[in-house]
Amino acid sequence: MQVTLKIFRYNPETDKSFHYETYTLEAEETDRILDLLEKVKGYNDGTLSFRRSCAHGVCGSDAMRINGRNMLACKALVRDVGDKITVEPLLGLKVVKDLIVDMEPFFDNYKKILPYFINDSPLPADGKERLQSPEERARFDETTKCILCAACTTSCPSFWASDQYYGPAALVTAHRFIFDSRDEAAAERLHIIAETDGLARCHTAYNCTLACPREIHITKAIGELKLATITGKI
Amino acid sequence: MANIHQFDVVVVGAGGAGLMAGLYASRTAKTAVISKLYPTRSHTGAAQGGIGAALGNLEEDHPEWHTYDTVKGSDYLGDQDAIEFMCSEAPQAVIELEHMGLPFDRTPEGRISQRPFGGHTNNVTGKPVRRACHAADRTGHMILQTLYQQCLKNNVTFFDEYQVLDFIMVNGRAAGVVAVELATGELHTFHAKAVIFATGGHGRIFEVTSNAYAYTGDGAAILLRRGLPLEDMEFFQFHPTGIYKLGILITEGVRGEGGVLINGLGERFMPKYAPTVKDLASRDVISRAIYTEIREGRGVNGKNYVWLDVRPESVIKYAAMDGRTNPDGSPYTITAEQVLQKLPDIIDFCRVYLGVDPVTQMMPIQPTAHYTMGGIPTNKFGEVVIDSKNTVFPGLYAAGECACVSVHGANRLGTNSLLDLVVFGKHAGLKAAEYAKHADFEPLPQDPEAEARAQFEALRNGSGKENAFDISTEMKKVMFEEVGIYRNEKGMKLALEKIAEWKERYKHIKVRDTGRIFNTELLNAWELGNMLDVAEVVAASALNRQESRGGHSREDFPKRDDANWLKHTLVWKQDGKIKIDYKPVTITKYQPKERVY
Numbered sequence: 120m121q122v123t124l125k126i127f128r129y130n131p132e133t134d135k136s137f138h139y140e141t142y143t144l145e146a147e148e149t150d151r152i153l154d155l156l157e158k159v160k161g162y163n164d165g166t167l168s169f170r171r172s173c174a175h176g177v178c179g180s181d182a183m184r185i186n187g188r189n190m191l192a193c194k195a196l197v198r199d200v201g202d203k204i205t206v207e208p209l210l211g212l213k214v215v216k217d218l219i220v221d222m223e224p225f226f227d228n229y230k231k232i233l234p235y236f237i238n239d240s241p242l243p244a245d246g247k248e249r250l251q252s253p254e255e256r257a258r259f260d261e262t263t264k265c266i267l268c269a270a271c272t273t274s275c276p277s278f279w280a281s282d283q284y285y286g287p288a289a290l291v292t293a294h295r296f297i298f299d300s301r302d303e304a305a306a307e308r309l310h311i312i313a314e315t316d317g318l319a320r321c322h323t324a325y326n327c328t329l330a331c332p333r334e335i336h337i338t339k340a341i342g343e344l345k346l347a348t349i350t351g352k353i
Numbered sequence: 354m355a356n357i358h359q360f361d362v363v364v365v366g367a368g369g370a371g372l373m374a375g376l377y378a379s380r381t382a383k384t385a386v387i388s389k390l391y392p393t394r395s396h397t398g399a400a401q402g403g404i405g406a407a408l409g410n411l412e413e414d415h416p417e418w419h420t421y422d423t424v425k426g427s428d429y430l431g432d433q434d435a436i437e438f439m440c441s442e443a444p445q446a447v448i449e450l451e452h453m454g455l456p457f458d459r460t461p462e463g464r465i466s467q468r469p470f471g472g473h474t475n476n477v478t479g480k481p482v483r484r485a486c487h488a489a490d491r492t493g494h495m496i497l498q499t500l501y502q503q504c505l506k507n508n509v510t511f512f513d514e515y516q517v518l519d520f521i522m523v524n525g526r527a528a529g530v531v532a533v534e535l536a537t538g539e540l541h542t543f544h545a546k547a548v549i550f551a552t553g554g555h556g557r558i559f560e561v562t563s564n565a566y567a568y569t570g571d572g573a574a575i576l577l578r579r580g581l582p583l584e585d586m587e588f589f590q591f592h593p594t595g596i597y598k599l600g601i602l603i604t605e606g607v608r609g610e611g612g613v614l615i616n617g618l619g620e621r622f623m624p625k626y627a628p629t630v631k632d633l634a635s636r637d638v639i640s641r642a643i644y645t646e647i648r649e650g651r652g653v654n655g656k657n658y659v660w661l662d663v664r665p666e667s668v669i670k671y672a673a674m675d676g677r678t679n680p681d682g683s684p685y686t687i688t689a690e691q692v693l694q695k696l697p698d699i700i701d702f703c704r705v706y707l708g709v710d711p712v713t714q715m716m717p718i719q720p721t722a723h724y725t726m727g728g729i730p731t732n733k734f735g736e737v738v739i740d741s742k743n744t745v746f747p748g749l750y751a752a753g754e755c756a757c758v759s760v761h762g763a764n765r766l767g768t769n770s771l772l773d774l775v776v777f778g779k780h781a782g783l784k785a786a787e788y789a790k791h792a793d794f795e796p797l798p799q800d801p802e803a804e805a806r807a808q809f810e811a812l813r814n815g816s817g818k819e820n821a822f823d824i825s826t827e828m829k830k831v832m833f834e835e836v837g838i839y840r841n842e843k844g845m846k847l848a849l850e851k852i853a854e855w856k857e858r859y860k861h862i863k864v865r866d867t868g869r870i871f872n873t874e875l876l877n878a879w880e881l882g883n884m885l886d887v888a889e890v891v892a893a894s895a896l897n898r899q900e901s902r903g904g905h906s907r908e909d910f911p912k913r914d915d916a917n918w919l920k921h922t923l924v925w926k927q928d929g930k931i932k933i934d935y936k937p938v939t940i941t942k943y944q945p946k947e948r949v950y
Contacts, residue, residue, distance in 0.1 A: 236454020
């Protein structure tokens with residue numbers, strides 16, 4: 120089948136402003152949008168720039184807007200998005216070149232919520248693992264799936280308004296540690312996310328949940344965090 | 354020469370091995386980790402089924418059994434001292450990951466859960482043993498995230514999205530690396546006492562692959578061009594279960610949970626090839642079995658694929674036939690809900706890419722290029738060794754998939770790659786930091802960036818009569834067909850002729866993007882050069898080895914030949930020519946014998 124691919128283009132070294140370029144190419148229904156971008160880069164215009172690596176939805180490099188919605192280009196198939204396809208960079212982060220955005224503010228926010236396991240208590244005397252029941256483990260299973268692709272954070276109207284907002288991805292990581300029975304810094308993290316640029320900026324638009332390629336129920340996770348800051352219970 | 358950085362230790366690559374090395378080296382040495390991707394994009398994150406360690410949490414198990422299974426899996430080409438070292442370090446390595454916060458699945462008692470995996474057995478009964486420690490089917494993702502998080506906690510210095518282009522060696526010692534900052538196009542020199550390569554594999558030289566775009570053999574190619582040897586490059590693993598055509602990995606954990614392989618006639622065929630462990634034989638054995646079924650006309654609908662069946666009713670049926678039981682002795686069963694819970698990503702891949710629901714339908718699969726067993730030769734401390742006498746190159750280290758210790762020999766067992774990168778990443782980091790404590794900086798050459806700059810210039814100034822994408826597409830197809838699962842002299846000679854032709858054509862490509870900022874066209878063209886260099890030594894080493902062993906199957910030499918070929922290959926590229934030498938395999942406890950599963 121023939122598809123038309125309309126791509127957002129911006130070269131900071133030559134362009135005053137962005138523009139769109141449209142390419143018509145042969146495609147299979149099962150082609151990934153990433154496959155189409157590779158073809159355009161290989162045969163139409165080598166300067167087209169985008170990030171990609173694993174090509175099957177687990178590394179998080181190729182989050183972008185496809186027909187207006189945040190998706191991973193390697194996980195969106197032609198049959199899912201139709202034969203008229205518009206591809207644009209994520210919103211809310213500065214466009215560096217074509218489909219590449221500046222990820223630094225995103226990772227800076229991630230780093231604010233102490234995104235690492237904290238437990239300074241003595242290790243088990245038998246030299247083995249800390250114990251955790253399957254139920255305790257299941258409590259935070261979903262939020263361990265995050266691949267930091269930024270699809271959620273850059274779909275959030277509050278993040279568009281201010282990139283100081285930690286954003287859904289950072290809150291998902293906070294949830295992953297706060298609800299881990301082995302971690303000891305829940306109180307500290309709850310204090311951090313209760314700040315002005317934290318939970319208060321979430322207005323439950325649900326965009327993040329719809330955008331997540333890992334199908335994490337992000338709005339629900341944020342809701343659980345809000346409840347925890349109010350009740351003090353986790 | 355504006356951008357010169359100085360660190361005691363520089364780690365190239367930020368997957369599992371690089372992060373582990375960075376974490377350990379940074380405890381005592383000023384360390385930088387340089388990565389062409391953001392660290393959490395590294396390919397370790399795609400590993401699914403588990404990490405092997407004889408914890409014995411669900412049944413009796415011993416590091417000695419793990420050692421023997423790994424030796425046997427390697428088709429006796431693995432170095433037994435290194436294998437024993439890795440398998441005895443394994444339980445502590447996994448416990449350490451748990452202490453770092455890694456969310457392993459749990460047993461009812463709250464311990465780390467384990468599942469069976471191909472080639473891992475109870476050495477008394479020969480039956481599969483539960484040795485793979487897992488976090489759903491995203492164990493690699495959890496290792497990558499956990500290690501990156503611990504690096505942040507410990508303030509490790511990262512240079513994200515910097516592509517390393519060259520290795521600087523002075524007076525026969527390591528002196529640093531040259532890298533390009535992708536966001537600016539500027540070259541940077543990292544002056545260092547010790548350099549650790551943890552750059553991953555080169556599975557992108559093949560058409561059907563489970564590997565990331567980033568897997569272009571950069572580290573191996575850089576050192577090859579600097580005159581260093583690579584080891585056992587003929588050994589590449591084809592994983593039996595990739596999604597048909599796409600190559601996306603379907604974890605062996607599917608078969609660990611009771612899934613079986615079915616041919617086009619609806620028959621379960623693995624009992625013919627591996628009567629004891631059947632669908633849990635090692636990967637080379639199963640990939641060959643699938644190919645044999647397809648060649649003999651028992652593929653599905655005459656096509657190049659077979660089925661993988663994890664529908665609960667099938668799992669229960671075949672588990673009963675095999676007499677498989679739970680740890681408490683009751684018959685093994687599984688429900689649709691448990692399949693969803695244990696293999697969520699696999700279900701997701703099949704639904705997205707195939708429109709198939711594995712709970713109610715079978716999955717079409719074919720073998721997919723998966724893992725680089727060969728690589729940069731090292732000893733068990735991660736020190737790079739450069740000849741048949743294992744002479745150490747001072748200040749240079751390698752770990753993870755880019756390295757060849759060799760613990761995987763001719764065929765790697767599933768779950769041993771994650772183990773390899775955690776154990777040897779750690780030791781390379783420790784060893785490099787210790788070396789840096791006593792070593793001085795070698796003086797930098799006058800223009801350390803000259804070679805890197807020349808490579809880029811050549812790509813910019815080509816005639817433009819050739820297209821890089823065409824060369825790349827042809828290379829992948831020919832490598833998969835002629836230097837793939839089955840090989841013969843004619844096919845490999847053809848591949849080598851083609852490689853020479855592509856290398857010539859490569860000189861005539863032209864990068865049209867003249868910009869500095871994120872010039873991904875230039876980067877991809879440079880990566881293609883690495884793939885061509887690596888493909889050449891893969892094909893040459895494979896043509897040279899006149900036997901079949903592990904992942905290297907010659908139609909013209911179908912038997913293993915210990916009398917002549919129980920030895921490692923070392924390959925150099927010198928003055929434009931391939932040079933091959935050998936070194937002995939270290940055998941301690943296990944004498945080679947016929948390999949039956």
